[in-house]
Amino acid sequence: MFFRAFRSRNTAANDMGYALSRLDIDSELCEDGKSNYGDDDHHKAGKSMNNLDDEVAQLTRLRSGPNERLSRVHPGKRDFPVSTVKMLAGREGNHSGRGRFSSADCCHVLSKYLPVNSPQVVDQMASKAYVSQFSTDGSLFVAGFQGSHIRIYNVDKGWKIQKNILAKSLRWTVTDTSLSPDQRYLVYASLSPIVHIVNVGSAATESHANITELHDGLEFSSDDGGGYSVGIFSVKFSTDGRELVAGSSDDSIYVYDLVANKLSLRISAHESDVNSVCFADESGNLIYSGSDDNLCKVWDRRCFRAKGKPSGVLMGHLEGVTFLDSRGDGRYFISNGKDQSIKLWDIRRMSSNATSNPGFRNYDWDYRWMDYPPRARDLKHPCDQSVATYKGHSVLRTLIRCYFSPAYSTGQKYIYTGSHDKCVYIYDVASGAQAARLVHHKSTVRDCSWHPNYPMLVSSSWDGEIVKWEFTGNGDASVPY
Numbered sequence: 001m002f003f004r005a006f007r008s009r010n011t012a013a014n015d016m017g018y019a020l021s022r023l024d025i026d027s028e029l030c031e032d033g034k035s036n037y038g039d040d041d042h043h044k045a046g047k048s049m050n051n052l053d054d055e056v057a058q059l060t061r062l063r064s065g066p067n068e069r070l071s072r073v074h075p076g077k078r079d080f081p082v083s084t085v086k087m088l089a090g091r092e093g094n095h096s097g098r099g100r101f102s103s104a105d106c107c108h109v110l111s112k113y114l115p116v117n118s119p120q121v122v123d124q125m126a127s128k129a130y131v132s133q134f135s136t137d138g139s140l141f142v143a144g145f146q147g148s149h150i151r152i153y154n155v156d157k158g159w160k161i162q163k164n165i166l167a168k169s170l171r172w173t174v175t176d177t178s179l180s181p182d183q184r185y186l187v188y189a190s191l192s193p194i195v196h197i198v199n200v201g202s203a204a205t206e207s208h209a210n211i212t213e214l215h216d217g218l219e220f221s222s223d224d225g226g227g228y229s230v231g232i233f234s235v236k237f238s239t240d241g242r243e244l245v246a247g248s249s250d251d252s253i254y255v256y257d258l259v260a261n262k263l264s265l266r267i268s269a270h271e272s273d274v275n276s277v278c279f280a281d282e283s284g285n286l287i288y289s290g291s292d293d294n295l296c297k298v299w300d301r302r303c304f305r306a307k308g309k310p311s312g313v314l315m316g317h318l319e320g321v322t323f324l325d326s327r328g329d330g331r332y333f334i335s336n337g338k339d340q341s342i343k344l345w346d347i348r349r350m351s352s353n354a355t356s357n358p359g360f361r362n363y364d365w366d367y368r369w370m371d372y373p374p375r376a377r378d379l380k381h382p383c384d385q386s387v388a389t390y391k392g393h394s395v396l397r398t399l400i401r402c403y404f405s406p407a408y409s410t411g412q413k414y415i416y417t418g419s420h421d422k423c424v425y426i427y428d429v430a431s432g433a434q435a436a437r438l439v440h441h442k443s444t445v446r447d448c449s450w451h452p453n454y455p456m457l458v459s460s461s462w463d464g465e466i467v468k469w470e471f472t473g474n475g476d477a478s479v480p481y
Helices: 002-007 050-064 084-092 103-110 301-307
Strands: 028-031 034-036 072-074 117-124 129-134 140-145 149-154 160-166 176-179 185-189 194-199 206-208 216-219 232-237 243-248 252-257 262-268 274-279 286-291 296-300 312-314 321-326 332-337 341-346 388-391 402-404 414-417 423-428 434-439 445-450 456-461 465-470
Touching (some): 050 103, 117 149, 160 185, 243 286, 321 402, 332 402, 341 414, 414 445, 423 445
Parallel strands (some): 129 445, 274 321
Antiparallel strands (some): 028 034, 129 140, 140 149, 149 160, 185 194, 321 332, 332 341, 414 423, 423 434, 456 465
């Protein structure tokens, strides 16, 4: 009941947009452990690195902090965080002058109720769970397993299985899935050059590839592949649902035009596997990519054909990048890395070129079967361009994923991630502190997803379990079925 009252609020406009035309930053490769971010005063070498930390912290507070009048104790002093009782009393007394909660006021209340309680097993399979994803409105949930199964659950109907998909031409595992914005179609990928698309809205619950339903194949391999079989690690729908972007094992980024039913762009993007790609914002012009060459890159499609190179490169990870998530503002994104860290990036810091291996690594290591070397834990990239680094979780054995918490309910105040140590970690964006550690699973947690509106998080693990976490309180905070 308490949480339903906040659902009716009006969503405020995005606090800060970013002019995509300002992408062309003339910066140079860092040399001798120093980096040059161009002539802009924000980015001069020697400028305090805390400036951008302060900026992203301020943006987060604007989205998730209470009205100043509600938090003021007396002139010159503020009480933070503000209790829910005080917030409600302030609203009734119209202390904000608006007679209602703002978007940030609602986020301030809701973000305190983290989904960390009462783990409940939603489903369990005999094979490893690799993928978990809520739909944009939270009404559906997708889970992908190594054993060729993908299940779509109807959250609003008590997690009833709406579609039970048996994947076609699966190689090794389901590496990624993506729901179209209108929730009519699902695409799934594996270590194969073909991405398959399924009609989610069809009446049949059982969807066995080309037996009970057609799973159309979208060919992502290029003509110059030389017989090499491409594997797709990451695939995402564009906001308008007209395109797919994919990252592959041939070091490339692919863009597929679903309207024309053909590949529209292939970018030889990195020097190793492209493990993760995503669109930066609603425009679809900007693409972020992360690779096993340790680099994150920014691509502007409007000028790529003329320049043939990325708009910028971001260094900082000591090992390969496993996943990326955009803040959705065309400026900030996060990456999970095999160096056991999440990094927060501001694309205004990007360089025009970079080196992925400055020569500081003097050890042999493979994350697929070895623990991270203790002597490497305190190493720092001499040209680190990240805004902030978050540590505590473990990125081993598989491409573990991380995300910003939802804008609607938390103001993107948190970052959360799976972990090889069987837990889910939640970090505070501004302070870097570990806000919560969720313990239940018996094996690696590869993926997790936070409900866009409610304090609910679902984790998927190699123990085969799909587990739901909530803030249950007195029972009124659960999602109404």
